[in-house]
Amino acid sequence: MNKNIPNKIDTIEVYRMRIAYIVKKFMRENWAFRERLNEIEIINTITQSMQKNLTLEQFLALEDSELKRRIGQRMATEGLYGLLADLTPEQLKSFDEAVAGS
Numbered sequence: 001m002n003k004n005i006p007n008k009i010d011t012i013e014v015y016r017m018r019i020a021y022i023v024k025k026f027m028r029e030n031w032a033f034r035e036r037l038n039e040i041e042i043i044n045t046i047t048q049s050m051q052k053n054l055t056l057e058q059f060l061a062l063e064d065s066e067l068k069r070r071i072g073q074r075m076a077t078e079g080l081y082g083l084l085a086d087l088t089p090e091q092l093k094s095f096d097e098a099v100a101g102s
Contacts, residue, residue: 011051011056012047012051014056014059014060015047015050015051015056015059016043016047018059018067019043019046019047019050019067019071020043022067022068022071023039023042023043023046023071023075024039026071026072026075027039032079033075033079036078036079036082036083037075037078037079037082042074042075042078045074045078046071046074046075049074
């Protein structure tokens, strides 16, 4: 057996593969995500967060629908943050007032 070929997948790759599949689907289906987010960066960010907060067993036990929900929320938050960063101080003040009034 060739010792240069690993005999098991790196743990982080398990997280990354499952997350990347969902992120890529969201990116294909939603132009706003494509406009506001960098696919590789969001995959890396979510992978690091999931690996930090969930053991591999917990991560693998998540239902697909729950993982999609979490990833979708994170992507929406990141996209909104990027949108808010583009606002002028006056626009940001108006946004804050509108949110406080709702």
